[in-house]
Amino acid sequence: MKAIRCNTYGPPSSLVLEEVASLKPKAKEVLVAVKACGLNFPDTLIIQGLYQFKPELPFTPGSDVAGVVKEVGEGVTHLKVGQEVFGFVAHGGLAEEVVVPANACFPKPPQMDFPVAASFLMAYGTSYHALKDRGVLAEGETLLVLGASGGVGLAAVELGKLMGAKVIAAASTDEKLSLCKEYGADVTINYTKKDLKATIKELTEGKGVDVIYDPVGGTYSEAAFRGIARNGRYLVVGFAAGDIPKIPLNLPLLKEAAIVGVFWGAFAMKNTKANMENTMTLMKWHAEGKLKPHIHAIYNLEDTSKALEEMTNRKVRGKLIVKVD
Incomplete structure:
Protein backbone atom coordinates (compact mmCIF):
# COMPACT_ATOMS: atom_id res chain seq x y z
CA MET A 1 0.00 0.00 0.00
CA LYS A 2 0.98 3.66 -0.36
CA ALA A 3 1.61 5.83 2.68
CA ILE A 4 3.04 9.23 3.55
CA ARG A 5 6.22 8.59 5.53
CA CYS A 6 8.19 10.68 7.96
CA ASN A 7 11.67 9.13 7.74
CA THR A 8 13.40 12.00 9.53
CA TYR A 9 12.03 14.86 11.60
CA GLY A 10 11.64 18.03 9.57
CA PRO A 11 9.24 20.36 7.71
CA PRO A 12 6.35 19.11 5.55
CA SER A 13 8.62 19.13 2.49
CA SER A 14 10.64 16.27 4.03
CA LEU A 15 7.67 13.86 3.88
CA VAL A 16 7.66 11.23 1.13
CA LEU A 17 5.04 8.97 -0.47
CA GLU A 18 6.26 5.38 -0.31
CA GLU A 19 5.10 1.83 -0.89
CA VAL A 20 4.94 -0.02 2.44
CA ALA A 21 3.74 -3.43 3.62
CA SER A 22 0.01 -4.00 4.06
CA LEU A 23 -1.29 -4.11 7.61
CA LYS A 24 -3.00 -6.77 9.71
CA PRO A 25 -5.33 -6.06 12.64
CA LYS A 26 -4.67 -7.67 16.02
CA ALA A 27 -7.29 -8.48 18.64
CA LYS A 28 -9.69 -5.58 19.26
CA GLU A 29 -8.41 -3.73 16.19
CA VAL A 30 -9.98 -2.86 12.83
CA LEU A 31 -8.24 -2.57 9.46
CA VAL A 32 -9.70 0.34 7.53
CA ALA A 33 -9.27 1.23 3.86
CA VAL A 34 -8.82 4.99 4.20
CA LYS A 35 -10.97 7.25 2.04
CA ALA A 36 -10.16 10.54 3.78
CA CYS A 37 -7.83 11.78 6.53
CA GLY A 38 -8.31 15.06 8.37
CA LEU A 39 -5.23 17.12 9.17
CA ASN A 40 -4.77 18.74 12.58
CA PHE A 41 -2.21 21.28 13.72
CA PRO A 42 -0.40 18.73 15.92
CA ASP A 43 0.47 16.89 12.69
CA THR A 44 2.77 19.79 11.77
CA LEU A 45 4.52 19.45 15.15
CA ILE A 46 4.73 15.64 15.21
CA ILE A 47 6.65 15.50 11.92
CA GLN A 48 9.18 17.99 13.34
CA GLY A 49 9.63 16.10 16.60
CA LEU A 50 8.09 19.01 18.53
CA TYR A 51 4.97 17.35 19.93
CA GLN A 52 4.34 15.87 23.40
CA PHE A 53 5.03 12.38 22.06
CA LYS A 54 7.40 11.27 19.33
CA PRO A 55 6.52 8.19 17.27
CA GLU A 56 9.44 5.95 16.47
CA LEU A 57 10.93 6.78 13.06
CA PRO A 58 9.94 6.07 10.37
CA PHE A 59 6.19 6.59 10.80
CA THR A 60 3.07 7.68 8.96
CA PRO A 61 1.37 10.81 10.37
CA GLY A 62 -2.39 11.47 10.41
CA SER A 63 -5.00 10.83 13.11
CA ASP A 64 -8.55 11.60 11.89
CA VAL A 65 -9.69 8.93 9.41
CA ALA A 66 -12.78 7.78 7.55
CA GLY A 67 -13.07 4.76 5.30
CA VAL A 68 -14.34 1.20 4.85
CA VAL A 69 -13.64 -1.79 7.09
CA LYS A 70 -11.37 -4.33 5.33
CA GLU A 71 -10.85 -6.73 8.21
CA VAL A 72 -11.72 -7.02 11.89
CA GLY A 73 -9.54 -8.50 14.59
CA GLU A 74 -10.55 -11.02 17.22
CA GLY A 75 -13.11 -9.73 19.69
CA VAL A 76 -14.55 -6.97 17.48
CA THR A 77 -18.34 -7.38 17.33
CA HIS A 78 -19.74 -3.90 16.63
CA LEU A 79 -18.23 -3.56 13.14
CA LYS A 80 -18.14 -5.77 10.04
CA VAL A 81 -16.24 -5.97 6.76
CA GLY A 82 -17.55 -3.49 4.19
CA GLN A 83 -18.98 -1.09 6.77
CA GLU A 84 -18.26 2.64 6.40
CA VAL A 85 -16.59 3.98 9.54
CA PHE A 86 -14.69 6.87 11.03
CA GLY A 87 -12.20 6.93 13.88
CA PHE A 88 -8.91 8.18 15.24
CA VAL A 89 -5.40 6.87 15.76
CA ALA A 90 -2.24 8.27 17.33
CA HIS A 91 -0.66 8.28 13.87
CA GLY A 92 -0.87 6.28 10.62
CA GLY A 93 -3.90 7.85 8.93
CA LEU A 94 -2.19 9.29 5.84
CA ALA A 95 -2.12 5.98 4.02
CA GLU A 96 -4.29 3.65 1.97
CA GLU A 97 -4.79 1.47 5.06
CA VAL A 98 -4.72 2.06 8.79
CA VAL A 99 -5.27 -0.10 11.86
CA VAL A 100 -7.70 1.55 14.28
CA PRO A 101 -8.39 0.48 17.90
CA ALA A 102 -11.91 -0.94 17.98
CA ASN A 103 -12.96 1.43 20.78
CA ALA A 104 -11.91 4.40 18.63
CA CYS A 105 -13.75 3.29 15.49
CA PHE A 106 -17.43 4.12 14.93
CA PRO A 107 -20.02 3.44 12.22
CA LYS A 108 -20.16 6.44 9.89
CA PRO A 109 -23.58 8.10 9.86
CA PRO A 110 -25.12 7.96 6.38
CA GLN A 111 -25.55 11.75 6.25
CA MET A 112 -21.78 12.25 6.59
CA ASP A 113 -19.61 11.93 3.50
CA PHE A 114 -16.03 10.73 3.99
CA PRO A 115 -14.38 14.21 4.08
CA VAL A 116 -16.85 15.44 6.70
CA ALA A 117 -16.42 12.28 8.77
CA ALA A 118 -12.63 12.69 8.65
CA SER A 119 -12.95 16.26 9.89
CA PHE A 120 -15.26 15.50 12.80
CA LEU A 121 -13.94 13.41 15.67
CA MET A 122 -10.80 15.19 16.80
CA ALA A 123 -12.07 18.77 16.41
CA TYR A 124 -15.50 18.27 17.94
CA GLY A 125 -14.38 15.57 20.38
CA THR A 126 -11.64 17.81 21.77
CA SER A 127 -13.81 20.90 21.98
CA TYR A 128 -16.84 19.19 23.52
CA HIS A 129 -14.70 17.38 26.10
CA ALA A 130 -13.00 20.70 26.90
CA LEU A 131 -16.17 22.76 27.29
CA LYS A 132 -18.42 20.12 28.89
CA ASP A 133 -16.12 17.94 30.99
CA ARG A 134 -13.18 20.20 31.80
CA GLY A 135 -14.60 23.72 31.63
CA VAL A 136 -18.14 22.84 32.81
CA LEU A 137 -19.45 25.63 30.59
CA ALA A 138 -22.93 26.67 31.72
CA GLU A 139 -25.73 28.35 29.81
CA GLY A 140 -25.45 32.13 30.11
CA GLU A 141 -21.69 32.16 30.76
CA THR A 142 -19.19 33.91 28.52
CA LEU A 143 -16.69 31.87 26.51
CA LEU A 144 -13.54 33.28 24.90
CA ALA A 165 -22.89 30.65 26.10
CA LYS A 166 -22.08 34.12 24.87
CA VAL A 167 -19.12 33.49 22.56
CA ILE A 168 -16.21 35.86 21.97
CA ALA A 169 -14.02 34.70 19.08
CA ALA A 170 -10.42 35.92 18.88
CA ALA A 171 -8.21 35.45 15.80
CA SER A 172 -5.48 37.16 13.80
CA THR A 173 -7.37 38.48 10.74
CA ASP A 174 -10.74 40.00 9.97
CA GLU A 175 -11.29 37.33 7.30
CA LYS A 176 -10.90 34.57 9.90
CA LEU A 177 -13.23 36.38 12.29
CA SER A 178 -15.87 36.71 9.59
CA LEU A 179 -16.05 32.91 9.43
CA CYS A 180 -16.32 32.78 13.24
CA LYS A 181 -19.37 35.06 13.05
CA GLU A 182 -20.95 32.63 10.60
CA TYR A 183 -20.40 29.83 13.13
CA GLY A 184 -22.13 31.65 15.98
CA ALA A 185 -19.64 34.07 17.56
CA ASP A 186 -21.51 36.94 19.21
CA VAL A 187 -18.53 39.32 19.11
CA THR A 188 -14.97 39.11 17.83
CA ILE A 189 -11.49 40.38 18.67
CA ASN A 190 -8.68 40.78 16.16
CA TYR A 191 -5.79 40.45 18.60
CA THR A 192 -3.28 41.82 16.11
CA LYS A 193 -5.16 45.14 16.11
CA LYS A 194 -6.62 45.43 19.61
CA ASP A 195 -5.29 44.99 23.14
CA LEU A 196 -6.69 41.61 24.15
CA LYS A 197 -7.07 42.14 27.89
CA ALA A 198 -8.60 45.62 27.53
CA THR A 199 -11.04 44.46 24.86
CA ILE A 200 -12.16 41.47 26.96
CA LYS A 201 -12.86 43.80 29.87
CA GLU A 202 -14.74 46.19 27.59
CA LEU A 203 -16.89 43.46 26.04
CA THR A 204 -17.76 41.98 29.45
CA GLU A 205 -18.34 45.32 31.24
CA GLY A 206 -15.38 44.65 33.51
CA LYS A 207 -16.49 41.19 34.68
CA GLY A 208 -14.18 39.11 32.49
CA VAL A 209 -14.87 35.82 30.71
CA ASP A 210 -15.96 32.67 32.53
CA VAL A 211 -14.18 30.14 30.31
CA ILE A 212 -11.15 30.60 28.04
CA TYR A 213 -10.45 27.99 25.35
CA ASP A 214 -6.79 28.21 24.29
CA PRO A 215 -5.39 25.94 21.56
CA VAL A 216 -2.74 28.54 20.66
CA GLY A 217 -0.47 29.35 23.62
CA GLY A 218 2.27 31.87 22.93
CA THR A 219 2.16 35.57 23.68
CA TYR A 220 -1.62 36.00 23.98
CA SER A 221 -2.22 33.47 26.75
CA GLU A 222 -1.27 35.69 29.70
CA ALA A 223 -3.19 38.66 28.32
CA ALA A 224 -6.25 36.44 27.95
CA PHE A 225 -5.88 35.07 31.47
CA ARG A 226 -5.71 38.61 32.83
CA GLY A 227 -9.21 39.03 31.35
CA ILE A 228 -10.69 36.01 33.14
CA ALA A 229 -13.62 36.35 35.54
CA ARG A 230 -13.59 35.37 39.19
CA ASN A 231 -13.86 31.56 39.43
CA GLY A 232 -13.11 31.33 35.70
CA ARG A 233 -11.66 28.27 33.98
CA TYR A 234 -8.72 28.53 31.61
CA LEU A 235 -8.60 25.51 29.26
CA VAL A 236 -5.11 24.57 28.03
CA VAL A 237 -5.81 22.78 24.73
CA GLY A 238 -2.57 23.14 22.75
CA PHE A 239 0.29 25.32 21.59
CA ALA A 240 -0.23 26.11 17.91
CA ALA A 241 1.90 29.24 18.32
CA GLY A 242 4.86 26.99 19.09
CA ASP A 243 5.68 28.64 22.44
CA ILE A 244 4.45 27.23 25.75
CA PRO A 245 3.45 30.22 27.89
CA THR A 272 -14.24 5.03 26.66
CA LYS A 273 -17.82 5.03 27.99
CA ALA A 274 -17.84 8.79 28.64
CA ASN A 275 -16.21 9.46 25.28
CA MET A 276 -18.81 7.29 23.54
CA GLU A 277 -21.59 9.28 25.22
CA ASN A 278 -19.99 12.53 24.04
CA THR A 279 -19.55 11.15 20.53
CA MET A 280 -23.18 10.05 20.33
CA THR A 281 -24.30 13.52 21.40
CA LEU A 282 -22.12 15.15 18.75
CA MET A 283 -23.38 12.78 16.04
CA LYS A 284 -26.98 13.52 17.05
CA TRP A 285 -26.35 17.26 16.80
CA HIS A 286 -24.76 16.80 13.39
CA ALA A 287 -27.73 14.75 12.18
CA GLU A 288 -30.02 17.56 13.36
CA GLY A 289 -28.01 20.08 11.34
CA LYS A 290 -26.64 21.84 14.44
CA LEU A 291 -22.98 21.08 13.67
CA LYS A 292 -21.35 21.58 10.28
CA PRO A 293 -17.58 21.19 9.91
CA HIS A 294 -15.99 23.85 7.71
CA ILE A 295 -13.67 22.23 5.18
CA HIS A 296 -11.08 24.72 3.94
CA ALA A 297 -9.69 22.52 1.17
CA ILE A 298 -9.26 18.90 0.04
CA TYR A 299 -5.87 17.60 -1.16
CA ASN A 300 -4.78 14.35 -2.78
CA LEU A 301 -2.54 12.00 -0.79
CA GLU A 302 0.50 12.84 -2.91
CA LEU A 320 -7.96 20.45 5.77
CA ILE A 321 -8.71 17.02 4.31
CA VAL A 322 -6.51 14.60 2.39
CA LYS A 323 -8.47 12.21 0.19
CA VAL A 324 -7.16 8.73 -0.51
CA ASP A 325 -8.25 6.93 -3.69
Missing part, protein backbone atom coordinates in the same frame (compact mmCIF):
# COMPACT_ATOMS: atom_id res chain seq x y z
CA VAL A 145 -12.02 31.17 22.10
CA LEU A 146 -8.46 31.94 21.01
CA GLY A 147 -7.37 30.81 17.53
CA ALA A 148 -11.08 30.67 16.85
CA SER A 149 -10.94 30.04 13.10
CA GLY A 150 -8.84 26.86 13.29
CA GLY A 151 -10.23 23.33 13.33
CA VAL A 152 -10.73 22.93 17.09
CA GLY A 153 -11.31 26.66 17.63
CA LEU A 154 -14.18 26.87 15.18
CA ALA A 155 -15.71 23.74 16.69
CA ALA A 156 -15.47 25.40 20.13
CA VAL A 157 -17.23 28.52 18.81
CA GLU A 158 -20.02 26.42 17.33
CA LEU A 159 -20.41 24.21 20.41
CA GLY A 160 -20.19 27.11 22.85
CA LYS A 161 -23.08 28.82 21.13
CA LEU A 162 -25.05 25.57 21.01
CA MET A 163 -24.46 25.11 24.76
CA GLY A 164 -25.98 28.52 25.48
CA LYS A 246 4.40 30.68 31.54
CA ILE A 247 1.48 32.05 33.56
CA PRO A 248 2.35 33.91 36.80
CA LEU A 249 0.65 31.86 39.52
CA ASN A 250 -0.53 34.93 41.39
CA LEU A 251 -3.12 35.43 38.62
CA PRO A 252 -5.20 32.30 39.33
CA LEU A 253 -4.82 33.03 43.06
CA LEU A 254 -6.22 36.55 42.81
CA LYS A 255 -9.18 35.47 40.66
CA GLU A 256 -9.63 32.07 42.33
CA ALA A 257 -9.49 30.83 38.75
CA ALA A 258 -8.51 27.37 37.52
CA ILE A 259 -5.97 26.39 34.87
CA VAL A 260 -7.32 23.14 33.42
CA GLY A 261 -5.53 20.76 31.08
CA VAL A 262 -7.39 19.23 28.13
CA PHE A 263 -6.03 16.04 26.53
CA TRP A 264 -8.89 14.51 24.57
CA GLY A 265 -6.82 11.64 23.15
CA ALA A 266 -6.01 10.30 26.63
CA PHE A 267 -9.61 10.85 27.78
CA ALA A 268 -10.99 9.00 24.75
CA MET A 269 -8.78 5.96 25.30
CA LYS A 270 -9.05 5.79 29.11
CA ASN A 271 -12.69 6.87 29.57
CA ASP A 303 -0.01 16.54 -2.08
CA THR A 304 0.01 16.07 1.70
CA SER A 305 3.19 18.16 2.07
CA LYS A 306 1.49 21.12 0.38
CA ALA A 307 -1.50 20.79 2.70
CA LEU A 308 0.68 20.75 5.81
CA GLU A 309 2.66 23.73 4.51
CA GLU A 310 -0.59 25.67 4.24
CA MET A 311 -1.45 24.74 7.82
CA THR A 312 2.04 25.62 9.06
CA ASN A 313 1.72 29.05 7.44
CA ARG A 314 -1.55 29.75 9.35
CA LYS A 315 -3.60 30.03 6.15
CA VAL A 316 -6.25 27.47 7.07
CA ARG A 317 -9.75 28.26 8.28
CA GLY A 318 -11.50 25.19 9.64
CA LYS A 319 -10.28 21.79 8.47
